[in-house]
Amino acid sequence: MNITVFLGAPGSGKGTQAKQLVEKFEFVHLSTGDMLRSAIKQQLPVGLKAKTYMDQGNLVPDSVMIELIEEALLSLPKSEDSNIILDGFPRTVPQAKSLDSKAKTRISKAVNFLVPESVLIPRLTGRRVCPNCGESFHLIFIPPTKKDTCNKCSSAIIQRADDVEEVVRRRLDIFKSQNQGLVDYFSEQNKLINLNADKSVSVIQDELLKVLKQ
Numbered sequence: 035m036n037i038t039v040f041l042g043a044p045g046s047g048k049g050t051q052a053k054q055l056v057e058k059f060e061f062v063h064l065s066t067g068d069m070l071r072s073a074i075k076q077q078l079p080v081g082l083k084a085k086t087y088m089d090q091g092n093l094v095p096d097s098v099m100i101e102l103i104e105e106a107l108l109s110l111p112k113s114e115d116s117n118i119i120l121d122g123f124p125r126t127v128p129q130a131k132s133l134d135s136k137a138k139t140r141i142s143k144a145v146n147f148l149v150p151e152s153v154l155i156p157r158l159t160g161r162r163v164c165p166n167c168g169e170s171f172h173l174i175f176i177p178p179t180k181k182d183t184c185n186k187c188s189s190a191i192i193q194r195a196d197d198v199e200e201v202v203r204r205r206l207d208i209f210k211s212q213n214q215g216l217v218d219y220f221s222e223q224n225k226l227i228n229l230n231a232d233k234s235v236s237v238i239q240d241e242l243l244k245v246l247k248q
């Protein structure tokens with residue numbers, strides 16, 4: 035098993051890259067959200083454990099997340115256990131250490147998607163929604179035809195409270211403080227690859243494939 039961890043801020047494009055690697059090349063992408071949903075749906079013990087925390091609005095603790103990931107990794111069919119991309123996990127150094135403590139789940143590399151904050155902020159604050167019909171827009175990626183107006187029903191589109199700059203900056207700060215520990219951890223083991231991700235999707239993909247093949 036060859037496990038690569040994707041590190042990067044929300045809006046850094048790592049999810050898009052992971053998706054493309056799966057579609058075009060033989061990569062398997064494990065995201066914590068998908069794994070959680072699937073474990074709950076299959077009523078696995080670890081899924082039910084996670085659900086009791088989520089139902090109470092709490093974060094699923096490290097120990098349960100680790101169990102979930104390990105189970106997902108170890109239960110992959112033989113045909114799919116070659117190139118794995120983990121996205122959104124490990125989120126903390128203890129989680130990374132736990133995966134590294136077993137030969138089968140040892141992390142091979144970590145790719146750090148670097149995008150300047152001046153680029154991330156407009157991406158993360160650009161979403162607009164129509165309060166009337168629910169249509170969504172993005173000022174950079176899917177702008178409405180007429181400024182601040184829904185294409186479908188002509189209502190005034192709005193920015194959700196989650197998307198305002200102050201909230202987005204707070205989310206980025208939390209990410210940065212957590213991520214720094216992982217960056218240091220992987221760097222000390224010479225597993226860290228810094229990737230300039232402020233480029234087009236196809237250019238990033240070429241560079242990514244190059245480093246993943248090394």
Ligand SMILES: [Zn+2]
Pocket residue numbers: 164165166167168169184185186187188189
């Ligand atoms: Zn509308």
